[in-house]
Every structure is written in C-alpha cells, then in structure tokens.
Amino acid sequence: MTDAISVSGLVKTFGRTRALDGLDLTVRSGEVHGFLGPNGSGKSTTIRILLGLLRPDSGDVRLLGGDPWRDATTLHRRLAYVPGDVTLWPNLSGGEVIDLLGRLRGGNDPRRKAELLERFELDPKKKGRAYSKGNRQKVALVAALASDAELLILDEPTSGLDPLMEEVFQRCVIEERDGGRTVLLSSHILSEVEALCDRVSIIRKGRTVETGSLADLRHLTRTSIAAELASPPDGLADLPGVHTSDIDGTRVRLEVDTDRLDEVLTHLTRAGVRSLTSRPPTLEELFLRHYEDQAADR
Amino acid sequence: MTATAGTTQLLKLALRRDRVMLPAWVYVLTATAVGTAYSTKSLYDTVAARRDFALGIDRNPANLALEGRVFDANSIGAISVWKIIVTGAAMVAVMSLLLVIRHTRADEESGRLELVSAGVLGRSAALGSALLTAFTANLVLFVPAVAGLIAVGLPVAGSVVFGLCWLATGMMFAAVAALTAQATESGRTANGLALSVLGVSFLLRAFGDAAGHDGPSWLSWLSPLGWTEQLRPYAGDRWWVLVLPVAFIVVCLGAAFTLVGRRDLGAGLIPPRLGPAEAVASLSSHFALAWRLQRGVLLAWTVGFAVSGAVLGSEADSVGSLVGNSRGTQDLLRRMGGHSGMVDAFLSTAMGILALLASAYAVQAVLRLRAEETGQRAEAILATRVGRVGWASGHAAIALLGSTLLMLVGGLMAGLVHGARGGDMGTRLPHVLWSAIVQLPAVWVLAAITIALFGLVPRFVMAGWGVLAVFLLLGQLGPVLRLKQWAMDISPFTHVPKLPGAEMRFTPVVWLVVVAAALTAAGLTGFRRRDLG
Ligand SMILES: Nc1ncnc2c1ncn2[C@@H]1O[C@H](COP(=O)(O)OP(=O)(O)O)[C@@H](O)[C@H]1O
Ligand SMILES: [Mg+2]
Numbered sequence: 001m002t003d004a005i006s007v008s009g010l011v012k013t014f015g016r017t018r019a020l021d022g023l024d025l026t027v028r029s030g031e032v033h034g035f036l037g038p039n040g041s042g043k044s045t046t047i048r049i050l051l052g053l054l055r056p057d058s059g060d061v062r063l064l065g066g067d068p069w070r071d072a073t074t075l076h077r078r079l080a081y082v083p084g085d086v087t088l089w090p091n092l093s094g095g096e097v098i099d100l101l102g103r104l105r106g107g108n109d110p111r112r113k114a115e116l117l118e119r120f121e122l123d124p125k126k127k128g129r130a131y132s133k134g135n136r137q138k139v140a141l142v143a144a145l146a147s148d149a150e151l152l153i154l155d156e157p158t159s160g161l162d163p164l165m166e167e168v169f170q171r172c173v174i175e176e177r178d179g180g181r182t183v184l185l186s187s188h189i190l191s192e193v194e195a196l197c198d199r200v201s202i203i204r205k206g207r208t209v210e211t212g213s214l215a216d217l218r219h220l221t222r223t224s225i226a227a228e229l230a231s232p233p234d235g236l237a238d239l240p241g242v243h244t245s246d247i248d249g250t251r252v253r254l255e256v257d258t259d260r261l262d263e264v265l266t267h268l269t270r271a272g273v274r275s276l277t278s279r280p281p282t283l284e285e286l287f288l289r290h291y292e293d294q295a296a297d298r
Numbered sequence: 299m300t301a302t303a304g305t306t307q308l309l310k311l312a313l314r315r316d317r318v319m320l321p322a323w324v325y326v327l328t329a330t331a332v333g334t335a336y337s338t339k340s341l342y343d344t345v346a347a348r349r350d351f352a353l354g355i356d357r358n359p360a361n362l363a364l365e366g367r368v369f370d371a372n373s374i375g376a377i378s379v380w381k382i383i384v385t386g387a388a389m390v391a392v393m394s395l396l397l398v399i400r401h402t403r404a405d406e407e408s409g410r411l412e413l414v415s416a417g418v419l420g421r422s423a424a425l426g427s428a429l430l431t432a433f434t435a436n437l438v439l440f441v442p443a444v445a446g447l448i449a450v451g452l453p454v455a456g457s458v459v460f461g462l463c464w465l466a467t468g469m470m471f472a473a474v475a476a477l478t479a480q481a482t483e484s485g486r487t488a489n490g491l492a493l494s495v496l497g498v499s500f501l502l503r504a505f506g507d508a509a510g511h512d513g514p515s516w517l518s519w520l521s522p523l524g525w526t527e528q529l530r531p532y533a534g535d536r537w538w539v540l541v542l543p544v545a546f547i548v549v550c551l552g553a554a555f556t557l558v559g560r561r562d563l564g565a566g567l568i569p570p571r572l573g574p575a576e577a578v579a580s581l582s583s584h585f586a587l588a589w590r591l592q593r594g595v596l597l598a599w600t601v602g603f604a605v606s607g608a609v610l611g612s613e614a615d616s617v618g619s620l621v622g623n624s625r626g627t628q629d630l631l632r633r634m635g636g637h638s639g640m641v642d643a644f645l646s647t648a649m650g651i652l653a654l655l656a657s658a659y660a661v662q663a664v665l666r667l668r669a670e671e672t673g674q675r676a677e678a679i680l681a682t683r684v685g686r687v688g689w690a691s692g693h694a695a696i697a698l699l700g701s702t703l704l705m706l707v708g709g710l711m712a713g714l715v716h717g718a719r720g721g722d723m724g725t726r727l728p729h730v731l732w733s734a735i736v737q738l739p740a741v742w743v744l745a746a747i748t749i750a751l752f753g754l755v756p757r758f759v760m761a762g763w764g765v766l767a768v769f770l771l772l773g774q775l776g777p778v779l780r781l782k783q784w785a786m787d788i789s790p791f792t793h794v795p796k797l798p799g800a801e802m803r804f805t806p807v808v809w810l811v812v813v814a815a816a817l818t819a820a821g822l823t824g825f826r827r828r829d830l831g
Contacts, residue, residue, distance in 0.1 A: 054830065091590075093575070096574060101682060104683065104684055124576070127573050
C-alpha cells in the first residue's frame with residue numbers, strides 16, 4: 001500500500017506565531033484518516049500547505065506522489081477539497097457553485113450530484129448569502145463528493161451541520177471509502193473521528209502527539225460520567241479503568257476507560273441511580289490528562 | 299433592553315477599526331481645502347484678476363458643471379474655495395456613506411453584527427453608532443478645515459459656513475446610506491445605491507449650474523449638492539439654506555430608524571431572488587466566473603462613460619465662444635491658438651478626466667482579486683486545476699480590457715456628438731477618439747500598479763487608491779502650486795500627449811506600456827510565489 005500523503009518535520013511560521021512546529025502525518029491510500037486537534041493547533045494550516053496554498057518553511061511534504069507547491073495544478077485534478085470556512089459568491093446560486101467547481105475540477109457526475117442534493121436536503125436555487133453556515137458547508141460537500149477525485153480533503157466539514165445531516169455525511173464518507181477513495185478528515189471532536197476513521201493523527205500546538213489506529217489509541221478514549229445515586233457507592237474508585245473520580249456522598253463524578261464502562265455502570269446501578277449524564281471527554285480534557293499523566297510517569 | 303443599548307461600545311469599536319482610514323481621509327481633505335485656498339488666494343490678489351477669473355468661469359459651462367458657480371466675483375474667499383467646495387463636498391459624501399454602510403449592512407452581511415447582536419445590543423445600536431461614527435469623522439474634519447481657512451486669512455464667518463457646507467453634505471449622505479443600508483441584503487449594492495444618489499445629485503447640480511441665467515437653473519435646488527453650494531460661503535453666507543439639509547437628514551433618518559426596527563436581522567426590503575439550480579454551460583472556467591462577478595459593475599460604468607462622453611462632446615464647441623472678451627481671457631485665448639485651440643484643450647482635459655475615472659474602475663476591478671482572496675473564495679478555486687497566474691489574470695484582464703472599453707466608449711460618444719454638432723464627423727470623430735485612446739497606457743499603469751501591490755505586498759493593496767489620489771492631486775494642484783517638473787513626472791498622466799492639438803509623441807506612450815507590462819508581470823510572479831490569505 002502506498003501513502004497518499006506523507007509529511008514529516010513540517011514547520012510553518014506566520015510572523016512570530018509558530019503554527020506548525022515539526023508536524024508529521026502519513027495517510028495511506030484507501031484509508032479514512034482522522035486529523036484531530038484542538039482549535040488553533042494547525043490543522044487548517046497543514047491542509048493549506050497540502051493544497052499548495054501556503055509554502056512551508058521547512059519539512060518534507062508529498063501528496064499523491066508529487067510536490068504540492070510545485071505540482072499544484074496537476075495534483076488538484078485528483079483531489080477535492082472542502083474548506084473549513086465555506087464562503088460562497090453572494091450572487092451565484094448553490095447549484096451554480098456546485099457545477100462550476102465540478103467543471104473546474106474536470107467534471108461532475110450529474111446523477112451523483114442529484115442524489116447528493118436529495119440526501120443532504122439542499123435547495124440548489126438559493127443564492128450564496130441566503131444560505132446558513134450549515135447549508136454553505138453542504139454546497140461545498142456536495143461539490144466535493146460528486147467529483148470522482150481519488151483524494152478528499154475535508155477541513156472540519158461537519159462544524160455547521162445538525163446531527164441528522166452529520167449522519168448523512170458519515171454514511172457518505174463510508175461509501176467513499178468503500179469505493180476506494182482516500183479521505184483526510186480534520187476535526188476537533190474525538191467522537192466524530194472515532195465513528196469514521198481507520199487511523200488517526202492527533203496534533204497539538206503544531207506537533208503530532210499521537211498517531212495510530214483507533215485500537216492503538218483506545219487508552220485515550222474515556223467517558224466522563226456524572227451521577228446522583230441513592231446511596232454512597234463503595235469501592236468505585238478502585239475499579240480497574242476508573243480515573244480521577246470525585247465522590248462526594250451520593251454525588252459521583254468520574255472518568256472511565258470506554259472499554260470498562262460496563263463494570264462501572266453495573267456498580268452504579270447497584271447503588272441505585274437517580275440521575276446520570278455521560279459524555280465523551282473533549283479533546284482539551286484529554287490533552288490535559290494525557291500530559292499530566294506523562295509528567296506523573298516521569 | 300432599549301433599542302439603542304450598546305451604541306457607545308459599538309462606536310468605540312468602529313472608531314478603533316477606522317483608526318487609520320479616518321485620519322487619512324481627514325488629512326487629505328483638509329490639505330486639499332487649505333492648500334487650494336492658499337494658492338488660489340495668492341494668485342488672484344487683485345480685484346481685477348478675480349473679476350476676470352470669475353467671468354471666465356461664468357462663461358465656461360464645463361467649469362460650471364464640474365465645479366459650480368462663483369457667487370461673488372469680488373470676494374477673495376469665494377474665489378479661493380470655488381474649486382473645492384462642491385468636488386470636496388462630494389468626496390466628504392463618499393467618505394460618510396462608505397463609513398455608514400461599512401458599519402451597518404456590510405457587517406450585517408458578513409455576520410459580524412450577529413456576533414455582537416447576541417450581546418446586549420439594541421436593534422438600532424448598529425445604525426446609531428455608524429451614524430455617530432460618520433458624525434465624529436465629519437466633526438474631526440470640520441475643525442481643522444475651518445481653522446486652516448481662517449489661518450490662511452479668510453473671513454471667519456465664511457470659513458465656518460464653508461465648514462458647514464461639507465459637514466451638512468457629509469451628514470446628508472450618511473443619512474442616505476442609512477436608508478440604502480436597509481433596502482438590500484448586500485453591502486455592495488447598498489454602497490452602489492447611495493453612490494448613485496450622489497451621482498444624480500451631482501448631475502442635477504451640474505445641469506442647473508451650467509444652464510446659465512435663462513436655462514433651468516432651478517435644477518440645482520433639487521440636489522443636496524446644490525444646497526451645499528447655495529450656502530454661499532464668503533458670498534453672502536446664507537445660513538438659512540441649512541434648513542434644507544437638516545430637513546433632508548431628519549426625513550431620511552426617520553425612515554431608516556423606522557425600517558431598522560421592523561425588519562429581521564440580515565433581511566432587506568428588496569427580497570433576494572432565487573437563482574438557477576444548474577449553471578449554464580458557459581460558466582465553466584475561472585475566467586467565466588471572473589466575468590460573471592464583474593460584468594454588472596462594468597455595464598454600469600460603461601453607461602456612465604457613454605453619458606459623460608456625450609455631455610463632454612456636446613459642450614466642447616461652446617467653450618471657445620463663451621470665454622468672453624476681457625483682456626486676460628483674450629490673451630489666454632490667443633496663447634492657446636484661438637477658438638479651435640480652446641476646443642482642443644477642452645477635449646484633451648475632458649479625456650484626461652475620463653482617464654482618471656477609467657483608472658478608478660481599473661483599480662477597483664483589480665481589488666476584486668484581494669476581496670476574493672481574503673473572503674476565502676479564491677481558496678476553493680485554487681484547490682482545483684486552476685493555476686494561480688491563470689486565476690489572477692482573469693480579473694486583471696477584466697481590469698485592463700474593461701478600462702479600455704470605457705475609454706473607447708467615452709471617446710466614441712464624445713467624438714460622435716462633437717462631430718454631429720459641427721457637421722464635420724470625418725475629422726472630428728477620429729480626433730476625439732485618438733485623444734481617448736492615447737490615454738490608455740496611463741490607465742493601464744494604474745491597473746498594473748494595483749496588480750503589483752496585490753502580488754508583492756497584498757496587505758497594502760488598498761494603496762492603489764492612494765496612488766490614484768496622488769496622481770489626481772498632482773494633475774489638479776501641480777500647476778496651481780507650481781510644482782517642479784520632476785514631481786509632475788511621477789504621474790503617468792503627465793506623459794500623455796495632449797491630443798488633439800498637441801503633437802503625437804510615441805516615445806512616452808511606449809514607455810508607459812512597458813512600465814504597465816513590467817508591473818503586471820511583477821505582480822503575477824509575486825502572487826505565484828507568496829502565501830495565500
Ligand atoms: N494567515 C495567518 N496569519 C497568521 N497566523 C495564522 C494564519 N493562519 C493561521 N494562523 C495561526 O496559526 C495557528 C494554527 O491555525 P489553524 O491552522 O487555522 O488551526 P486549526 O485549523 O487547527 O484550528 C493559529 O494560532 C492561528 O492563529
Ligand atoms: Mg481550522
């Protein structure tokens with residue numbers, strides 16, 4: 001298997017801001033690769049370099065076997081891109097934008113386009129400024145998905161979509177992968193990447209901190225639980241997989257490795273559950289913990 | 299929460315955002331007013347010289363149309379500010395209306411207003427603070443301009459009235475902008491509407507002033523810019539005329555605030571239309587996209603140039619015969635080669651003015667590149683197989699070919715009308731057309747300077763306007779201020795052969811073309827090498 005994208009030691013500075021500080025990223029052909037990092041960590045900057053829109057200060061970048069800066073236009077025939085911040089031309093309709101971008105890329109399949117418009121419930125007749133953020137994003141998504149590009153580069157494509165549309169999007173990405181296409185999907189939401197990606201790279205402050213398959217990163221995926229119990233639980237903090245628990249009488253807050261969720265829940269129900277909320281940890285929490293752990297290990 | 303809550307915070311934000319632009323406007327306008335008054339005053343220091351000067355203006359419809367009337371030939375003040383009172387007021391109007399749209403509809407369209415509206419902000423706060431920003435800008439201009447005129451030695455009362463002329467005009471067009479900002483969903487269209495109100499005011503006043511004593515001079519009274527002029531600083535100081543601008547402002551603002559209270563955030567009065575579900579087959583290249591984005595503006599400019607060309611062509615013949623018979627003007631006439639010399643000089647000046655306007659078109663057409671880039675729409679196009687140079691060339695070509703079209707249309711219309719009036723189409727039309735064509739290289743230089751700025755120092759691309767303003771001032775004030783030749787030579791317009799009349803010289807024209815080509819190439823190369831964004 002060859003690599004669709006390989007980046008190593010990538011550095012990019014804007015004035016005094018060091019946006020990328022030795023970033024590494026490898027995306028294999030045919031995989032859906034999650035590109036994960038908190039806001040401002042350098043995802044969009046990396047993607048812009050991959051597209052030849054920015055020139056790197058140093059580091060090696062290969063995209064589909066070429067140099068993204070030098071061979072930009074030839075490489076662009078083979079990829080489709082959805083920007084993080086989609087802005088449209090105020091006096092062009094969504095349908096016109098989709099057709100135009102398709103033609104500039106080398107032609108869209110009209111049947112596929114019609115199907116995508118229907119699935120995303122997008123009205124192609126509205127003009128640019130009449131679309132909400134989510135709908136502008138849908139325009140860019142339909143344009144990209146309707147192309148026959150071998151590589152899709154999607155920069156936080158779901159940030160404006162409602163949960164229903166997010167599901168449609170996820171199904172589309174899975175179909176693309178089954179069709180043999182490579183997808184680079186940037187996101188700052190861990191759970192989204194978990195649902196779709198074969199492999200994940202996590203970056204922070206312009207550096208890659210973790211990369212590997214989801215199973216490799218299982219130690220990173222925990223669930224935060226807050227519960228109000230009928231009686232004080234005993235021995236909860238000592239269960240395997242439970243971290244940073246905070247037990248105050250019948251009120252419980254804890255984080256648990258997702259693969260140990262079962263035992264913890266059994267334990268809680270034994271004490272009687274009055275209320276319960278659970279959510280995946282945010283990336284920031286994860287980093288905080290990850291780096292605290294590393295510091296403690298040393 | 300009251301409707302105006304948050305106005306002061308927004309005002310502070312607006313003044314902060316405009317901390318470079320506002321002082322620049324104020325500086326340029328004050329310098330123009332005081333500089334012109336100072337130099338004119340010293341040139342016409344005798345009553346006879348002033349009378350001659352005023353008579354010359356009174357007999358010249360082109361002067362009357364472009365700059366307005368002199369209401370008191372004896373008044374040194376009236377003569378000193380004649381050249382800048384209306385043209386300057388129009389610039390103040392542009393400043394004010396751009397300010398108001400920028401802080402109302404443009405912010406609303408971009409969603410920035412939504413961001414702050416979620417805070418403690420009344421419905422009218424954005425409009426109120428934008429108007430206060432405009433008022434602040436106009437006051438900040440009023441003080442140094444009036445003080446400068448007094449310092450030059452002009453009467454105090456007249457100087458204050460002159461300041462009020464500009465202040466009233468600024469606020470009238472701020473009020474117009476407040477109204478057009480409610481009408482459409484797009485900041486660009488709102489600007490366009492407000493600018494067309496200004497254009498119509500200017501035309502009404504121009505026709506009224508040029509009409510002479512028997513013509514429809516009442517047309518001036520229909521125009522806000524006409525009221526500005528009728529305040530007559532240093533020539534009677536007619537304070538009571540202020541009633542008209544004040545009433546106008548009250549009516550416009552009343553309507554604007556009523557509308558802002560009734561409509562949804564983001565919505566306009568004119569509902570947006572739906573577009574086609576599919577692109578037409580021709581919309582399939584980046585050039586087609588650039589054309590689609592710019593064609594409406596070019597069409598409007600073309601109509602404007604056709605009309606202006608026709609008006610200038612129809613006036614040319616009257617210039618020579620109306621100069622009058624005082625000794626000074628007779629001398630002037632003789633030096634200029636008699637009647638036909640006068641007409642030639644008028645045509646050459648008229649084409650020079652059209653060339654400056656065509657340059658303004660070219661600059662704004664090139665600036666589209668930067669707007670597309672910072673608006674992140676260029677990104678989507680450049681991520682396809684469209685290359686950078688190709689993409690930039692599309693808009694650059696529209697700027698260069700569009701300004702060429704404008705000059706051809708302006709020259710053709712002027713030549714046709716001028717030829718038809720004289721019954722000598724065969725020689726007159728090519729003469730006039732040539733004098734338009736020969737301006738083109740200078741216009742291209744302006745487009746090329748802006749392309750170079752875009753490619754090499756994109757942050758300062760707006761300096762394209764500054765360069766145009768400097769060239770304009772050099773041409774307008776250079777002779778009055780008796781600037782050295784090397785200073786005049788900075789402007790490409792200095793090098794344009796003064797056709798018809800003067801001899802055609804090819805060397806400077808070829809050089810201008812070379813400079814334009816070199817700057818364009820430098821800009822495109824720079825853009826290929828730099829980061830986007
Ligand atoms: N054009 C630019 N000029 C200056 N700083 C920039 C520019 N683009 C990005 N940055 C900075 O680089 C860092 C990374 O930004 P970005 O790549 O957009 O992050 P992400 O997409 O992960 O949210 C941020 O600190 C951001 O402020
Ligand atoms: Mg981003």
